[in-house]
Amino acid sequence: MKSHLWMKIQSQWNTIIRDIHVSTVLDNLMGKLVISFDEYEAISKQETESKKARRLLEILKYKDDQHYYNFLAALDENEYGKIADAIREAEVPQDFLELGNTSVTMQQLIKEALEENFEIKSGRQVHFEELVNTVQISFKAHGEYFGYDVIMMTSLENIVKQVFPSSQLTEMPASGSKTCSVAKYILGIQRKNEEMTIQLPSLEVNAKQDTNVTSVTKSFSTPNGQQKETYQRIASLTPSLTSWKIRARVTMKGERATKRKKNNAGRYNTTKYFHLKVADESGEIEGVVFNDAVDKFYNVLKMGKVFCISEATLEEANKKYNSTKHDYHIVINKDANIKPCQDTGDISPYGEFDFITIDKLKDSREGELVDIIAVVKECGQSETVKTKKGKNKVKREIQLVDQSGMQVGLTIWESDAVKFLGRRNSILALKGVMVSEWGGRSLTKGLTGQMIVDPIIPKAEELHLWFISKGKQMDFTSFR
Known part of the structure; x- marks a missing residue:
């Protein structure tokens, strides 16, 4: 049976192809996952099966990568027998798949993934950016941003008003205000279950929160609010600093690799390494992780996540092979200190582009x-x-x-x-x-x-x- 929310969305946006993301966003805010693949299919018949399901299936990526990509390959080929095999191999309960037809209840699969994996569950985010009379929405899980919709601001405001009781909402600013009114509006929701934190950063609001990006340090309160941690801004990093700590988001993480070089004795030395890029509000910098540090940090450093990094060194960057604007790059060895730290939504997930x-x-x-x-x-x-x-x-x-x-x-x-x-x-x-x-x-x-x-x-x-x-x-x- 279709949800009341879905029927409201369908009636107002029946010409929008990707409404599934809007409904997912609104349902997730209240901890509901009720939209099925069949319901989505009903209003987006011009989409291919693989295109409709692809974004929803990305949430399953926490499973074994090979099974996940087998799943995607089967979708691309519309081979539903292979899809069933991939699900079985990945040990996803068969209760969440109706075999023999195309009605795969993707939202139930998502719910299963969220229940089984705390990292995904605790890291879900909805991201709003106000455009011209519209709101751009993306859904974040497992440190990665997935597909988006661009919808009319007034339409989203009307939907939110209809779905959520007024007692759960703060006063909504007038449409067309320069701040993201919908984000502010939904931020007022008081969830009964505080186990999951949902963050709703507005890019425009974030840009105004910290305009002094030329300063060399930035301070953040610790979770208990009793002390502050001070971090060096990436743009101000130089080898002359004797001690520094940065708070940055991983915007690129390369594959593990090895290189061999002949030494003076005629023997070959093997070096393990991988490249990464990290960014804060002030800029982006490349880094390279070597040898024992590869084993120590490769599975720790996750794409899209925010980390505190210290006890590393800085060396002059080779401009020929460095795609950032920074004069230096970070060298990370086994003695470096890298720990996850608070994500306040103030750092872009993509870094800088030129x-x-x-x-x-x-x-x-x-x-x-x-x-x-x-x-x-x-x-x-x-x-x-x-x-x-x-x-x-x-x-x-x-x-x-x-x-x-x-x-x-x-x-x-x-x-x-x-x-x-x-x-x-x-x-x-x-x-x-x-x-x-x-x-x-x-x-x-x-x-x-x-x-x-x-x-x-x-x-x-x-x-x-x-x-x-x-x-x-x-x-x-x-x-x-």
């Missing part, structure tokens, strides 16, 4: 690192190729376009190629990808590059609106 349009690649030199945001025009399948050194590697070719009227190819490798969740017409934000002169101009994502599918930023929304209104009908020019 986007250029595709046509500007003609002025970029071979090997230069650039930031690009573009629409996926074509997305090839992952394939295994043999490198010049005789090793087998998985790669995927993607064609990107933007408002400049140009098209460029992007190559991604290994786990990026296997796990890529983008599709045609997705928005892809790339940070620190390498320019190649192959084919006139092309792009390659390396170990330190960053790739975000459908990022929740104004530039992505602008690009999406351009593509659906004009870009789909355009003929694009390549560099060949």
